[in-house]
Amino acid sequence: MSDLLVVGSVAFDSLETPYGKREKILGGSGNYFSISASFFSKVRLVGVVGQDFPKDHVSLLESRGVDTEGLQWADGETFHWSGYYGEDLNQAHTIDTRLNVFETFSPDLPESYCDSEVIFLANIDPELQLRVLEQVKSPRLVACDTMNFWIHGKRQALIKLLRQVNMFVLNEQEIRDLSGEKNLLAAVEWVREHGPQTVVIKRGEYGAMLCTPKSVFWIPAFPLEHVRDPTGAGDTFAGGMMGYLSQVKELTDEHLRQSIAVGTVMASFNVERFSFDRLLQLDEAQIMERYSQLRNMVAFDERKLPFR
């Protein structure tokens, strides 16, 4: 239905997990989001790469229906993150972050992007997230992510941004830090008072929680024997969720719940292998099968209880 715009990083990752080590593989929030969302929607990608970025990968994005007109080519090298995961795959440890061309990135939208109706602001500087919104004419859904670095370092810009956001997607430590509330329901109330009425709390291996003004929805992560590389799980989740939401007219609770389930399924595939190795092998039947399995995992009867 509506074109989906995402702004985020397009990057190289060098990383090690208990399952292996990879040097300079493709990553970045904008990248993970776009490939995941591309199963459901056309995507307009806004980001920056350096002269070292492989043209093949751009062709691949385009072959998946991702519009790369908004991808800037700057002088210098592409953003490069290095890190590792220990036994606790919920926790990424950064060794080195080379922002490179990302350091001076300013998200200028191509004219053709300015009518985008569904927007996802991946985790970048809230001042840049705001700059994207200034250029979009009349979005019907704005969702954003953030991280502790901005919560502590650019709190005022983030709070200014939130006034223009409908749907806030962040992890549970982030919402606790931002709101100063330990209890998640109280933290969600704090967010609501600052703008977004719909809040999605990501909880890693514990799944996700959706709070709308009408209801609370909870979904587990899909249990896997082997999580080989958790990098990009949150952005792949958001990609599936927003890809779905861009295709429906109304943001009913039913659609929101289903979008979270789709995001959960997409993230579960992504972490099975490094980089985009799994997402690029995925087909619709596999997505539908895991979606049904997830639904079955939470089902229980509405039956009269055997009171004494």
Next chain:
Amino acid sequence: MSDLLVVGSVAFDSLETPYGKREKILGGSGNYFSISASFFSKVRLVGVVGQDFPKDHVSLLESRGVDTEGLQWADGETFHWSGYYGEDLNQAHTIDTRLNVFETFSPDLPESYCDSEVIFLANIDPELQLRVLEQVKSPRLVACDTMNFWIHGKRQALIKLLRQVNMFVLNEQEIRDLSGEKNLLAAVEWVREHGPQTVVIKRGEYGAMLCTPKSVFWIPAFPLEHVRDPTGAGDTFAGGMMGYLSQVKELTDEHLRQSIAVGTVMASFNVERFSFDRLLQLDEAQIMERYSQLRNMVAFDERKLPFR
């Protein structure tokens, strides 16, 4: 249907949470379990108290259909735990554990208990848990809990016990420690090789996971604005679960799932107030209402996804 036997502690707790402080209130795993299960089943309680234990509380248990013939009165004082919870209510901090009469406790069953068909061995020394099973003639369902203290200190007795257990109920740190597996599905496989084919993993505010040979089931904790006292949550959960299971003929996946949902609901009420304050105010309509709310919290449609 079947009488439900529980062995566990009957104790005093002195504790502080961010919501208040209480001295020498009633607690103990056997106590929480019995009161929770009593909504669904008659309960036979095995435990020990000292001469200081209030007779009124015994009358209260009996008025709720708890058979206290198995409650031993020993010379000395009742088990007394002191501790506190900080902002992280998932984590109990022990200040002092006075085992008192519990130190020399030997669970001798009254003759009338030996035909019990459904057994719950709450978290006590696995040698004592084994002793209970030696006295029961032909149980159809044996479930047990444990803790890290026994996993590390009495590993052989615990492993011997597991061979006689159908259903193992423990928290995620415990199953990881016991099995040496970080991944929960791998940890469940380890447990299956040692006896119990049904495993219930408690995850505090993240809910619980049920693994049967046929399926995996996930349920969230019921989200609450105020958790005032988490003491006894796990035993209240087990009480609701086992109370339900004692009333059904077959342990189908459907019944097991529903029992977990009932346990989740009972635990959510328990933590709203200190000691048994909430459980003793609870009625069937409130339980049913929250059960329905919990069911609604995890529901999402089986619908065709909008693939591009």
